[in-house]
Amino acid sequence: xxxxxxxxxxxxxxxxxxxxxxxxxxxxxxxxxxxxxxxxxxxxxxxxxxxxxxxxxxxxxxxxxxxxxxxxxxxxxxxxxxxxxxxxxxxxxxxxxxxxxxxxxxxxxxxxxxxxxxxxxxxxxxxxxxxxxxxxxxxxxxxxxxxxxxxxxxxxxxxxxxxxxxxxxxxxxxxxxxxxxxxxxxxxxxxxxxxxxxxxxxxxxxxxxxxxxxxxxxxxxxxxxxxxxxxxxxxxxxxxxxxxxxxxxxxxxxxxxxxxxxxxxxxxxxxxxxxx
Amino acid sequence: xxxxxxxxxxxxxxxxxxxxxxxxxxxxxxxxxxxxxxxxxxxxxxxxxxxxxxxxxxxxxxxxxxxxxxxxxxxxxxxxxxxxxxxxxxxxxxxxxxxxxxxxxxxxxxxxxxxxxxxxxxxxxxxxxxxxxxxxxxxxxxxxxxxxxxxxxxxxxxxxxxxxxxxxxxxxxxxxxxxxxxxxxxxxxxxxxxxxxxxxxxxxxxxxxxxxxxxxxxxxxxxxxxxxxxxxxxxxxxxxxxxxxxxxxxxxxxxxxxxxxxxxxxxxxxxxxxxxxxxxxxxxxxxxxxxxxxxxxxx
Amino acid sequence: xxxxxxxxxxxxxxxxxxxxxxxxxxxxxxxxxxxxxxxxxxxxxxxxxxxxxxxxxxxxxxxxxxxxxxxxxxxxxxxxxxxxxxxxxxxxxxxxxxxxxxxxxxxxxxxxxxxxxxxxxxxxxxxxxxxxxxxxxxxxxxxxxxxxxxxxxxxxxxxxxxxxxxxxxxxxxxxxxxxxxxxxxxxxxxxxxxxxxxxxxxxxxxxxxxxxxxxxxxxxxxxxxxxxxxxxxxxxxxxxxxxxxxxxxxxxxxxxxxxxxxxxxxxxxxxxxxxxxxxxxxxxxxxxxxxxxxxxxxxxxxxxxxxxxxxxxxxxxxxxxxxxxxxxxxxxxxxxxxxxxxxxxxxxxxxxxxxxxxxxxxxxxxxxxxxxxxxx
Numbered sequence: 001x002x003x004x005x006x007x008x009x010x011x012x013x014x015x016x017x018x019x020x021x022x023x024x025x026x027x028x029x030x031x032x033x034x035x036x037x038x039x040x041x042x043x044x045x046x047x048x049x050x051x052x053x054x055x056x057x058x059x060x061x062x063x064x065x066x067x068x069x070x071x072x073x074x075x076x077x078x079x080x081x082x083x084x085x086x087x088x089x090x091x092x093x094x095x096x097x098x099x100x101x102x103x104x105x106x107x108x109x110x111x112x113x114x115x116x117x118x119x120x121x122x123x124x125x126x127x128x129x130x131x132x133x134x135x136x137x138x139x140x141x142x143x144x145x146x147x148x149x150x151x152x153x154x155x156x157x158x159x160x161x162x163x164x165x166x167x168x169x170x171x172x173x174x175x176x177x178x179x180x181x182x183x184x185x186x187x188x189x190x191x192x193x194x195x196x197x198x199x200x201x202x203x204x205x206x207x208x209x210x211x212x213x214x215x216x217x218x219x220x221x222x223x224x225x226x227x228x229x230x231x232x233x234x235x236x237x238x239x240x241x242x243x244x245x246x247x248x249x250x251x252x253x254x255x256x257x258x259x260x261x262x263x264x265x266x267x268x269x270x271x272x273x274x275x276x
Numbered sequence: 277x278x279x280x281x282x283x284x285x286x287x288x289x290x291x292x293x294x295x296x297x298x299x300x301x302x303x304x305x306x307x308x309x310x311x312x313x314x315x316x317x318x319x320x321x322x323x324x325x326x327x328x329x330x331x332x333x334x335x336x337x338x339x340x341x342x343x344x345x346x347x348x349x350x351x352x353x354x355x356x357x358x359x360x361x362x363x364x365x366x367x368x369x370x371x372x373x374x375x376x377x378x379x380x381x382x383x384x385x386x387x388x389x390x391x392x393x394x395x396x397x398x399x400x401x402x403x404x405x406x407x408x409x410x411x412x413x414x415x416x417x418x419x420x421x422x423x424x425x426x427x428x429x430x431x432x433x434x435x436x437x438x439x440x441x442x443x444x445x446x447x448x449x450x451x452x453x454x455x456x457x458x459x460x461x462x463x464x465x466x467x468x469x470x471x472x473x474x475x476x477x478x479x480x481x482x483x484x485x486x487x488x489x490x491x492x493x494x495x496x497x498x499x500x501x502x503x504x505x506x507x508x509x510x511x512x513x514x515x516x517x518x519x520x521x522x523x524x525x526x527x528x529x530x531x532x533x534x535x536x537x538x539x540x541x542x543x544x545x546x547x548x549x550x551x552x553x554x555x556x557x558x559x560x561x562x563x564x565x566x567x568x569x570x571x572x573x574x575x
Numbered sequence: 576x577x578x579x580x581x582x583x584x585x586x587x588x589x590x591x592x593x594x595x596x597x598x599x600x601x602x603x604x605x606x607x608x609x610x611x612x613x614x615x616x617x618x619x620x621x622x623x624x625x626x627x628x629x630x631x632x633x634x635x636x637x638x639x640x641x642x643x644x645x646x647x648x649x650x651x652x653x654x655x656x657x658x659x660x661x662x663x664x665x666x667x668x669x670x671x672x673x674x675x676x677x678x679x680x681x682x683x684x685x686x687x688x689x690x691x692x693x694x695x696x697x698x699x700x701x702x703x704x705x706x707x708x709x710x711x712x713x714x715x716x717x718x719x720x721x722x723x724x725x726x727x728x729x730x731x732x733x734x735x736x737x738x739x740x741x742x743x744x745x746x747x748x749x750x751x752x753x754x755x756x757x758x759x760x761x762x763x764x765x766x767x768x769x770x771x772x773x774x775x776x777x778x779x780x781x782x783x784x785x786x787x788x789x790x791x792x793x794x795x796x797x798x799x800x801x802x803x804x805x806x807x808x809x810x811x812x813x814x815x816x817x818x819x820x821x822x823x824x825x826x827x828x829x830x831x832x833x834x835x836x837x838x839x840x841x842x843x844x845x846x847x848x849x850x851x852x853x854x855x856x857x858x859x860x861x862x863x864x865x866x867x868x869x870x871x872x873x874x875x876x877x878x879x880x881x882x883x884x885x886x887x888x889x890x891x892x893x894x895x896x897x898x899x900x901x902x903x904x905x906x907x908x909x910x911x912x913x914x915x916x917x918x919x920x921x922x923x924x925x926x927x928x929x930x931x932x933x934x935x936x937x938x939x940x941x942x943x944x945x946x947x948x949x950x951x
Contacts, residue, residue, distance in 0.1 A: 014370055015370050018370055018385065019384060019385070021450070022385060022387055022388060022450075022453075023384070023387075025391075025396060025399045025400065026387065028399055028402070028403055029395065032402060044407075044408070046413050046418045047410055047413060049419070049421075089296045089297045090297055092293030092294070092296070093293060093294050093296070093297030093298070095293065096290040096291075096293045096294040097294070099290070100287055100290035102283070102287050108294070111302075112301055115301045115305060117507060118308075119510070119551060119554060120511065120513075121511045121527045121530055121547065121550070122312065122511070122530075122547040122550060122551045123304075123312075124530075125311075125312065125315070125534055125540055125543050125544050125547055126307065126308045126309075126310075126312045126315070127307075127308060128534075129315065130311055149300070149304050152297060152300060153301070156297065167658055169656045169657075169658045169660035170660050170662065172654075172656070172660070173654065173656055174662070174673070175626075175627070175646075175647040175648050176625055176627070176647050176650075176652060176653060176654040176731075177648075177653065177673055177674035177677065177721065178648045178649075178674045178678060178725070179648055179677055183677070188662050191664040192662070192663055192664055210392030210393065210394065212393065212513075212514050213513055217531075217534075220535070228392060228394040231394055231395070232394065232518070235398065235401070235518070241402045241405075244398050244401075244402065245398075245399070245402065248395040248399060251392055251395055252391050252392060252395050255390050255391065255392060256387070256390045256391070259386070259389070260390075
């Protein structure tokens with residue numbers, strides 16, 4: 001369709017506004033993280049749009065801060081553990097759902113995937129109560145298990161797409177050549193599916209990395225913290241804004257980085273079930 | 277029976293590798309539903325627990341804090357859902373046509389999705405600070421690049437229920453915009469250009485083309501956005517938790533009931549009410565859309 | 576090597592009958608091709624033999640073993656898929672070794688087998704490559720090698736040449752024939768290409784809508800088609816099928832095509848007599864219609880007619896001529912030297928000894944019915 005001059009201007013204005021709104025908070029995050037004290041605590045004067053003396057001192061402070069290192073490590077452990085759990089449980093299920101069209105497979109797939117629509121804020125209290133009785137509160141394993149509950153549906157969804165893209169001939173060929181179903185799944189299909197599954201695992205990692213609700217409820221009364229929980233805990237001490245921003249940057253960097261690596265899969269994950 | 281046995285044997289491998297996922301998800305779901313219902317229906321009497329009991333719901337009904345939270349949540353969702361839809365549509369229309377640098381712009385517009393929600397909330401916490409804070413600096417005309425004094429005094433964003441929830445909503449919409457955008461974009465790209473051009477040759481104006489062709493064809497994508505986003509808004513926790521602590525929604529009231537009131541039973545009752553609201557609203561939206569589509573297709 | 580027997584085999588998907596009562600025996604060392612239009616059930620038949628599809632009814636025997644309950648990996652067969660299904664993460668050598676490793680063959684034996692296959696299929700210097708670095712023909716050969724090293728009792732080939740370009744297909748066809756001669760393997764081959772089927776097989780099994788139409792040597796199915804479907808499917812260009820009727824004439828029998836009448840040769844008269852005054856279909860292959868002047872003059876005059884030439888397709892060695900005999904379209908093959916120009920009329924003669932007459936209701940070839948003199 002031909003564009004008139006007017007629509008072009010409307011489009012350009014919209015674009016500038018949209019990008020401005022999207023970028024402003026990100027810019028502010030970076031700005032605050034490299035701000036020196038005088039640019040944050042201004043005593044009533046205007047806060048500058050760019051720090052008077054840009055500095056990395058907040059990051060140095062974080063590097064020296066035991067709680068930050070501990071929280072980062074805990075976040076990492078929980079995220080990796082939830083990747084392992086959800087991949088081990090979700091991948092074979094996805095394979096079965098794609099390759100063995102037994103009666104009810106579609107219903108089962110829909111059920112398993114739609115578990116992700118269950119509101120986390122509703123499930124968090126019963127999970128914390130249950131985990132308290134079995135001693136999983138305030139533990140890496142407990143949070144990882146809760147996160148897996150969120151991520152297994154994603155793994156199943158993404159892995160189903162990956163397996164669907166692998167021709168059935170490959171499974172059948174392996175079987176005709178003498179492989180059992182398990183052997184052909186592990187030795188033939190999984191290696192071929194690896195790139196797609198890697199994307200799924202990055203997605204699951206990020207899901208756990210920035211998850212707040214379960215981590216907060218499960219860890220609040222203990223000494224463990226993930227990075228998001230640490231951020232919230234620090235907030236209650238009314239700290240300097242530049243420290244908050246520095247932690248935010250550290251928390252966001254892996255997410256932004258990985259998102260661009262697996263953008264394609266992120267989008268399918270984010271819009272999972274939306275577009276068929 | 278024999279048939280069933282044969283079916284199991286034939287699909288033994290599939291059943292074997294499906295079982296862990298099924299047990300994990302269905303098991304958790306069952307525990308959650310059982311536990312939340314049990315807690316919500318339990319009364320902590322002086323001589324031990326009484327079950328079943330409606331006391332938690334009765335107490336909540338008489339609690340002004342709960343009633344306010346319920347009203348806030350309804351407003352939050354009612355305003356937020358269309359807002360999410362419109363930002364998504366706007367963003368999608370910005371990038372649907374081919375132009376130079378479209379890939380990069382698209383990636384930039386997806387960025388909010390890549391920022392952890394808690395980080396976005398914290399940044400908004402900083403920006404909407406009182407009395408300092410960038411936003412207050414701007415609206416009181418203290419920055420040279422925006423020399424208009426909208427207000428003579430700074431706003432206490434977190435000290436007012438209205439503003440606190442607006443800021444939370446801004447954060448929520450900001451972060452979710454890419455998801456809505458991507459869904460609408462997929463819907464837009466599925467629309468055949470020829471249809472629009474055919475309509476143009478038949479004399480339809482741009483507005484008519486949008487109303488008569490683009491919008492109805494976009495209906496499934498819009499429906500998806502509305503359903504998914506409204507669920508998200510009902511249960512939104514992080515933004516109101518960080519930015520509107522004194523003005524709880526149902527979700528943040530659950531946290532307060534659990535941690536401050538030390539009352540898991542009432543917390544569960546609120547959770548159950550929230551769950552019912554979500555289900556009800558989803559069903560309602562679903563049927564409204566179905567009804568609307570029937571109307572739209574009429575000649 | 577083994578004999579394969581299909582005994583009253585049926586296959587249903589839900590309520591759709593895909594295979595109906597299939598009976599077929601593939602002898603030890605025989606190369607049998609299943610051929611038919613797409614959707615006729617040939618691939619399903621192959622997949623049932625492989626164990627990839629369950630058999631709804633009937634029995635399949637591989638050698639002396641009742642194969643129905645045996646899973647694919649234990650049937651002792653090997654299959655080459657249309658897509659080759661090479662494992663993309665394994666090198667050529669690893670692909671070839673895959674089945675042998677599963678059989679727990681000793682390493683030396685595996686290496687020897689790989690060498691043997693590389694030699695047989697001319698895969699020198701490709702052993703270390705990944706499938707994505709191979710050409711289509713090379714992939715095809717690797718898929719074949721991977722199947723052959725297992726020394727399968729039966730080798731199943733599902734349209735293995737259809738993804739290759741025309742020249743390569745001809746080369747691989749010759750290659751397959753050479754391998755079969757050398758290894759004497761039992762081969763069941765599926766294709767929709769009748770030329771491929773004719774050139775490769777010991778016997779051809781023609782399938783139509785889930786049923787076996789005819790099984791026979793290439794020559795048999797060409798010269799003695801059991802029915803109209805087989806007659807139409809085999810041979811290129813296709814046989815001419817003309818509605819006709821049989822009538823008595825001066826004590827002899829003639830077949831009346833409308834514009835012309837042809838005498839029914841003496842040996843078949845008794846077979847055809849019951850069809851007197853009934854509708855039949857007259858079938859004659861384009862290569863059995865000749866220009867009158869170029870053909871032996873001893874053919875009786877009655878079998879000739881003038882046709883109007885419409886299109887001439889010169890193929891170099893011969894011409895394919897589309898012509899019309901009053902309203903009836905006719906395809907015929909003439910020598911390249913023969914003069915035929917569109918718009919001109921041309922006298923032709925039917926070689927009645929090689930013509931066919933089909934029952935127009937059942938489609939069966941009257942001349943091949945058990946009581947006719949022509950059945951072998």
